[in-house]
Amino acid sequence: MSEILKSLIDIVGERGVSNAPEELWFYSRDPGVLTPHLPDYVVAPKTTEEVQKIVLLANREKIPIVPMGNGMSLTGLVIPLKGGIVMDMKRMNKILEVNQMARYAVVEGGTSQGVLKAYLQDHYPQLRHSIPDAPPTTTIAANMALHGQGRLTQQYGFNSDMVTGMEIVLPTGDICKIGSPSLGPYWFSKGPTLPDLSGLFLGWLGTTGIITKIGLRLYPNKKIRDVELFVTDRVDLIPDMLYKLTHLEMLEDINVWFQPKPLMFLGNFHITIYFTGDDEEEIAFKRKLIWDALQEYMDSKNGGFMSVQYMKGMLLEMPQRAIADFADVPKGGGFEYSGPITIIEHFPQYAAKVVELAKKYDVLYASSARLISGGHCMMFSISFAFNRNDPAMMTRVKHALDEATAFALEMGGIPWKPNFMEQKMTMKKMEPNALKILQMIKKNLDPQGIMNPGNWEVN
Amino acid sequence: MYALKFKEKVCATCPSADCLLKCQYMSFSGHKEAHGEMMKVVRGKDSRVLNECATCYACEEYCKRGNHPFYLICERREEKGMFTAARPITNQWINMTKMQGKYMVGAVKDKVLSCCYIPDLGVLGSGEIFKDVASAAAFGAEFMCPAVHTHFARMSVVKERLPVVIENFKKLGAKEVICLHDECYGTFTSIASAYGIDVPFKPVYYMDFLLERMKQLKDKIKPLNIKAAYQRPCSNRLIPDKLPMVKKILNLIGVKLPKRIYQDENCLCCGEIIRSVSGYKLADDVQKRNIDDMLESGAEYCVFNCPACQSSLSEKVAKKGLKPIHIIDLCKMAIGEKEREVA
Numbered sequence: 001m002s003e004i005l006k007s008l009i010d011i012v013g014e015r016g017v018s019n020a021p022e023e024l025w026f027y028s029r030d031p032g033v034l035t036p037h038l039p040d041y042v043v044a045p046k047t048t049e050e051v052q053k054i055v056l057l058a059n060r061e062k063i064p065i066v067p068m069g070n071g072m073s074l075t076g077l078v079i080p081l082k083g084g085i086v087m088d089m090k091r092m093n094k095i096l097e098v099n100q101m102a103r104y105a106v107v108e109g110g111t112s113q114g115v116l117k118a119y120l121q122d123h124y125p126q127l128r129h130s131i132p133d134a135p136p137t138t139t140i141a142a143n144m145a146l147h148g149q150g151r152l153t154q155q156y157g158f159n160s161d162m163v164t165g166m167e168i169v170l171p172t173g174d175i176c177k178i179g180s181p182s183l184g185p186y187w188f189s190k191g192p193t194l195p196d197l198s199g200l201f202l203g204w205l206g207t208t209g210i211i212t213k214i215g216l217r218l219y220p221n222k223k224i225r226d227v228e229l230f231v232t233d234r235v236d237l238i239p240d241m242l243y244k245l246t247h248l249e250m251l252e253d254i255n256v257w258f259q260p261k262p263l264m265f266l267g268n269f270h271i272t273i274y275f276t277g278d279d280e281e282e283i284a285f286k287r288k289l290i291w292d293a294l295q296e297y298m299d300s301k302n303g304g305f306m307s308v309q310y311m312k313g314m315l316l317e318m319p320q321r322a323i324a325d326f327a328d329v330p331k332g333g334g335f336e337y338s339g340p341i342t343i344i345e346h347f348p349q350y351a352a353k354v355v356e357l358a359k360k361y362d363v364l365y366a367s368s369a370r371l372i373s374g375g376h377c378m379m380f381s382i383s384f385a386f387n388r389n390d391p392a393m394m395t396r397v398k399h400a401l402d403e404a405t406a407f408a409l410e411m412g413g414i415p416w417k418p419n420f421m422e423q424k425m426t427m428k429k430m431e432p433n434a435l436k437i438l439q440m441i442k443k444n445l446d447p448q449g450i451m452n453p454g455n456w457e458v459n
Numbered sequence: 460m461y462a463l464k465f466k467e468k469v470c471a472t473c474p475s476a477d478c479l480l481k482c483q484y485m486s487f488s489g490h491k492e493a494h495g496e497m498m499k500v501v502r503g504k505d506s507r508v509l510n511e512c513a514t515c516y517a518c519e520e521y522c523k524r525g526n527h528p529f530y531l532i533c534e535r536r537e538e539k540g541m542f543t544a545a546r547p548i549t550n551q552w553i554n555m556t557k558m559q560g561k562y563m564v565g566a567v568k569d570k571v572l573s574c575c576y577i578p579d580l581g582v583l584g585s586g587e588i589f590k591d592v593a594s595a596a597a598f599g600a601e602f603m604c605p606a607v608h609t610h611f612a613r614m615s616v617v618k619e620r621l622p623v624v625i626e627n628f629k630k631l632g633a634k635e636v637i638c639l640h641d642e643c644y645g646t647f648t649s650i651a652s653a654y655g656i657d658v659p660f661k662p663v664y665y666m667d668f669l670l671e672r673m674k675q676l677k678d679k680i681k682p683l684n685i686k687a688a689y690q691r692p693c694s695n696r697l698i699p700d701k702l703p704m705v706k707k708i709l710n711l712i713g714v715k716l717p718k719r720i721y722q723d724e725n726c727l728c729c730g731e732i733i734r735s736v737s738g739y740k741l742a743d744d745v746q747k748r749n750i751d752d753m754l755e756s757g758a759e760y761c762v763f764n765c766p767a768c769q770s771s772l773s774e775k776v777a778k779k780g781l782k783p784i785h786i787i788d789l790c791k792m793a794i795g796e797k798e799r800e801v802a
Contacts, residue, residue: 233547264555268547280778291739297545298738304545305739307731309770 004061008043008085011053016044016091027068027086032336033386033398034076034419039066039086046091048167048175048212051109055210056173058085064453067206069110069142072134074336075419077146077205081454089139092212095119097187103127103218104164106187109141109211113319116140120218128152128221130159133319141211146417147203149370149379151274151318152219154246154253157373160202163190164215168201171209171446179215187215200441205417206452208445222276225252226283227315228290230271232303235352238269239345241303244293245273246375250286252276256378258351259366261329269351270306272315326366332387334394338401339381339416340408344371350380353407357382360403361396379416380408420454427458461618461654465531469524470501478518478528483727484741485511497528500535509536513737514543514610515728516696519649527653529609529696536612544735549611556607558623562599564631570663571633572596575640576603579766583787584639586796587679588672592637601627604638604646606694610732621646622656629659637663641764645697666704666764669790673711679794682713685760687789688753688781689716690772691726692765699724705764708786712793717756721749731771746772750779762786 008017018024019041029036040063045051058065064084071078080086089110097106098120107116113129114136120127130150132143143150147160156162165179165187176182178197179190190198201209232238238256245254253274260266273290277283297303308315314322327335342350347369358365361384369380382404384397405415405422409429415422427435439458449459479485479493485508487493499506509532518528542549556576565572572592574580576599585593605620625647628636638644647662673680689705702723709716721727727749734742753761753776761776763769763785773783784792791797 231545231547231551233550262555263557263559264551266554268551288739295738301542301544301546304548304735306548306551307734307771309731309774 004057004063005041007057008041008054011057012043012045012050016046018042027071027088028079030071030074030076030079031334032074032076032419033334033394033401034079037079037081038083039080040083041085042088043085044088044091048092048169051087051092051169051210051212052173052175054085054087055169055171058450059171059173059448062448062450064450065210066452067109067210069139070112070135070137072138073142073146073417075417075422077417077419077452077455081420084450084453087210089141089210096213098124098127098218099187100124100127102186102188103220104187104215105129105218106165106213106215107140108213109139111140112137113140113143117318120221124218126221127218129216129218130156130162131318132159133323135324136319140216141214144214144216145202145211146205148417149372151253154251154371154374156217156219159216160198161373162217163198163202164188164217165190165213166198166201166211166215167213168209169212171448171451175212181215190215200445205455207456208442208451210451223278224280224283225274225276225316226287227275227308227312228273228287229306229308229311229315230273230294230297230303231268231306232271232297233268234302235269235348237297237302238271238347238351241271241294241297242344242347242371242375242378245271245290246371248286248289248293249374250275250289254371255368256347256371257366257368259326261364274316326383327385330364330385330387330393332389334386334388334397335383336386336397336401337381337383338404338408338422339379340405340411340413341372341377341379341416342408342411342413344375344378346411346413347378347380349411350382350408353404354382357400357403358384361400363393363397363400380413420457423456460615461622461656463527463530463534463614463653464655465501465653466526467501469526470497470528473497473524475523477521477523478526479508481521481724482518483725484513484515484733484737500528500532503535503538505539508532509539509541512536512543513728513733513741514693515733516609516693517724518696520696520699520724527649530614530650530653533609533612533614537614541612543610543612548735549613552607552611553613553616556600556603556605556620558600558620560601562597562601564598565594565596567595567597567631567633569633570595570635570637571628571631573602573628573636573638573640573643574598575638575643576600577640577766579769579785580639583766583785586791587676587794588669588787588790588796592668595633597628597631604640604643606642606646606650606697609650610736617650618654621651621654625651625656625658633660635661635663637665637668639665640694640766641665641692641698642694644701645694649697664698664701664704666701666708666786669787670704670708670711673708673790673793676794677711680712681793681795683789683793683799684713686715686717686756686758687760687762688719688756688758689722689762689786690729690749690764690768691722692763692768693728693732694765705762705786708790709762712790714760714762714789717758719752719756721752727752729765729768729771731767746775750776750781753781754779760784760789762789
């Protein structure tokens with residue numbers, strides 16, 4: 001048994017560590033198209049102190065650490081590109097606090113979206129968090145660390161904007177708290193009015209520290225959720241339609257999507273509009289405003305609302321399972337997307353690019369854009385499904401995604417949860433002094449370069 | 460391409476102009492105006508009817524002289540390149556109902572149970588009542604009556620697809636097609652006849668089948684002793700002679716239909732197509748008047764014939780305290796095959 005393995009067992013116990021090939025195999029890959037790479041060890045700590053000890057060990061041995069939530073980023077962010085230790089955070093899954101009046105929760109770094117959702121439903125039915133349309137096993141901290149989005153992103157911004165404090169184990173092994181918890185017992189602010197240190201960790205994809213606790217905002221959980229589905233075949237009108245809808249300032253979520261299959265969706269763009277209310281009167285009032293906002297497009301016959309009765313259950317699911325269904329259309333269950341953040345007025349160009357790429361690489365597309373923060377920008381997902389048992393198809397998808405990222409950068413967009421290649425493309429285009437700041441931060445926080453190496457390698 | 464057999468002279472000499480005067484969604488000052496507008500339609504001229512028709516099908520019933528005012532309105536709208544609903548919604552319906560070879564056919568002999576392209580009908584067409592024909596079901600776009608495209612003024616789609624659907628049934632070799640969807644029966648009888656399309660099998664209206672079966676199962680029937688409001692579908696306007704079937708069936712199982720304002724010829728549309736064609740204001744108004752009327756009549760249940768109406772109104776009537784149920788399920792309830800609570 002190696003010394004490192006022995007030390008890891010000393011820290012977390014025998015059941016919390018493995019270097020068995022069959023387990024390393026699972027931790028070497030994610031569901032996307034990137035090439036797998038084996039770690040040397042997998043370790044699953046239960047406490048912040050165990051995380052700290054593992055980090056100190058990694059420092060001493062100069063071996064990489066890759067913190068991992070549920071490994072569902074699809075872009076290989078937890079593939080251990082340079083081997084080392086994958087730190088599976090899922091055993092740190094406790095809900096530590098819910099402050100009902102201040103509307104925030106504090107959870108451990110491996111707590112899943114589903115666990116928090118169920119807990120709130122059972123104990124605080126009047127509160128909810130911004131759950132993403134990812135499997136419920138995905139973790140809250142990872143989602144926030146990569147600037148994820150969720151059901152409340154249209155109203156309140158990126159999920160990372162909803163962070164209210166963090167506890168971090170730094171790459172040196174120091175434990176620190178960020179925001180209001182650094183001054184007292186309350187987790188209500190990640191920064192303001194202090195210098196906002198959360199930016200040293202959010203968006204860094206685990207390359208500057210390990211989140212062991214995170215506070216997040218909770219929001220009112222209205223009694224009724226409802227949905228309308230507007231359809232148009234005029235892509236050029238979509239930015240205006242979205243502008244009018246966001247002007248209403250009362251919608252829970254807005255997604256725009258298009259896909260060629262099944263046939264009923266071919267040739268049209270669909271705007272799914274979610275809204276909430278505490279009674280039927282509020283729902284009826286909001287529905288009226290939504291219809292009125294888009295009346296001119298109905299009058300011109302360029303768009304109309306489709307009946308959603310038979311799709312309602314599926315549309316109102318949180319998280320939605322339809323994405324998993326799409327992944328299996330070509331059989332083989334593969335699915336990956338490039339999801340640049342961009343401005344809404346570029347929707348038509350992005351939409352054209354998706355179709356162009358799908359045709360060029362002979363792959364099946366489905367595209368969906370989620371509005372962020374009242375329409376200040378959107379996440380435009382350029383999604384392709386593939387058969388995992390078809391390497392040629394996977395290669396074509398990979399090329400299509402690379403080209404999509406290049407396009408997004410040309411258009412002035414920002415790649416979302418970029419894989420290591422996309423990170424390089426991004427840094428290449430970045431203004432040099434901005435890159436210099438990134439270099440300074442990375443160098444100072446992770447002097448030995450042990451944190452998720454291969455990602456954000458600015459030095 | 461098949462052409463509508465419309466008798467201009469019959470229309471020109473019409474003493475009533477009931478097709479438009481009785482319309483619940485357009486108002487006319489009297490016979491002169493209504494007749495004048497209809498004649499504009501007949502002659503291919505612009506008429507406000509072409510802009511205002513909500514596609515409720517009712518004029519097919521109001522016309523007692525055997526002409527087809529609704530089909531003509533649809534033809535004229537399409538000739539003029541008009542869209543009733545939004546263009547993308549119209550095309551969505553065309554795409555959604557396109558034949559793609561994804562159909563299901565059971566063990567068909569003399570009879571086939573047509574489930575149109577509505578999955579709910581497969582479930583309804585089961586149990587003791589359908590025990591001899593359930594295994595002979597046919598489902599899919601290949602067996603779907605294309606009448607829905609009349610709502611979107613795309614008679615070309617109807618004329619193109621209906622002969623193919625008929626041919627598909629013919630290939631199954633069945634002598635009788637039991638239509639679980641009201642609109643299928645209306646299509647095979649009214650639309651096919653209006654366009655001179657031959658139907659080489661006997662379309663059977665499911666309520667005829669249902670009535671016969673319930674008579675055979677009489678011993679099993681325990682009268683439900685309830686009051687219900689019947690939601691008559693638009694397609695039933697194509698086959699008004701079949702309207703009495705509802706009362707006969709409900710009478711057999713102990714369901715009373717209390718008197719309502721909006722019933723029989725004066726019934727209101729479920730509102731879902733109106734929402735697409737005329738907007739939410741009219742649709743909401745129609746649905747509200749309809750449901751209020753059901754409640755005022757003292758009904759406990761809202762009985763559906765068409766699954767599309769059921770989908771459109773179920774949630775709304777349930778919120779008002781009415782129990783939504785399909786007439787087949789009501790029959791199943793009467794013979795003890797379905798729990799009352801389920802409704």
